[in-house]
Amino acid sequence: MRLSLWVVAQALALLMLATGCAAPPRTGSAATGPVASVVAAEGPAAAPDADDADRFEALGQGRASWYGKPFHGRRTASGERYDMHAFTAAHPTLPFGSRVKVRNRRNGKEVEVRINDRGPRSRGRIIDLSYAAASALGMVGPGEAPVELLAR
Numbered sequence: 225m226r227l228s229l230w231v232v233a234q235a236l237a238l239l240m241l242a243t244g245c246a247a248p249p250r251t252g253s254a255a256t257g258p259v260a261s262v263v264a265a266e267g268p269a270a271a272p273d274a275d276d277a278d279r280f281e282a283l284g285q286g287r288a289s290w291y292g293k294p295f296h297g298r299r300t301a302s303g304e305r306y307d308m309h310a311f312t313a314a315h316p317t318l319p320f321g322s323r324v325k326v327r328n329r330r331n332g333k334e335v336e337v338r339i340n341d342r343g344p345r346s347r348g349r350i351i352d353l354s355y356a357a358a359s360a361l362g363m364v365g366p367g368e369a370p371v372e373l374l375a376r
Contacts, residue, residue, distance in 0.1 A: 280325055280374035286350030288326060288371040290358030291343075300341035307354070311335060314343030314352035318375070325374040326351065328361040335360045 296308045302320040306312070313324065322339040337357050344352040351373060355364070363369035 279376055281376075283324070283373035283375050284350060285329070285370065285372045287348055287368050288328075288351045288353055288358075288361075288363065289344055289346065289349050289368040290353040290355060290363065292355035292358075302340045304340055306341065309356045310354055311337045311357050311360075312340045312354045313337040313357060314341035315339045315350075316342060316344075323376050324351070326353065326357065326361065327372045327374065328363060329370040329372055331362050333361045 291306075291314075292308045295306045298306050300306050300312075300314070313326070315322075315324070318324065318339045320340055323336055324339060325334055325336050327334045335357050337353060341352070344350075349368065351371065353361070353363075358364050361369065361371075
């Protein structure tokens with residue numbers, strides 16, 4: 225009996241861990257870590273350069289969320305370790321290694337991320353961002369934001 229309880233407990237723990245990406249932590253409000261070197265467009269009137277318009281294709285709009293410290297150092301779906309200070313993201317279908325520009329539709333800030341994980345698992349969300357990317361977009365406090373995705 226003990227062995228089967230142990231197996232059930234492990235299965236439940238894995239299930240809770242797997243669905244943890246769906247509800248990003250809402251802790252922390254100030255940007256911490258090495259995100260100051262990020263170049264993000266400032267202000268609501270930030271428009272892409274003509275070169276950017278040629279290099280990027282619209283993928284769609286939706287809501288973005290983020291995930292951070294509880295997942296830092298854990299393996300992503302691509303096999304690499306999650307680094308909350310890197311500019312990476314989880315997307316349900318884009319190939320690993322794809323680069324995507326994410327534009328916060330509330331404030332016009334943009335950041336480019338590399339897809340290295342699968343998610344989000346919550347209905348209505350189209351991308352899960354690393355803490356660093358979310359911080360650069362000004363969405364750490366709110367936890368999610370309306371975004372536009374552009375791909376190379």
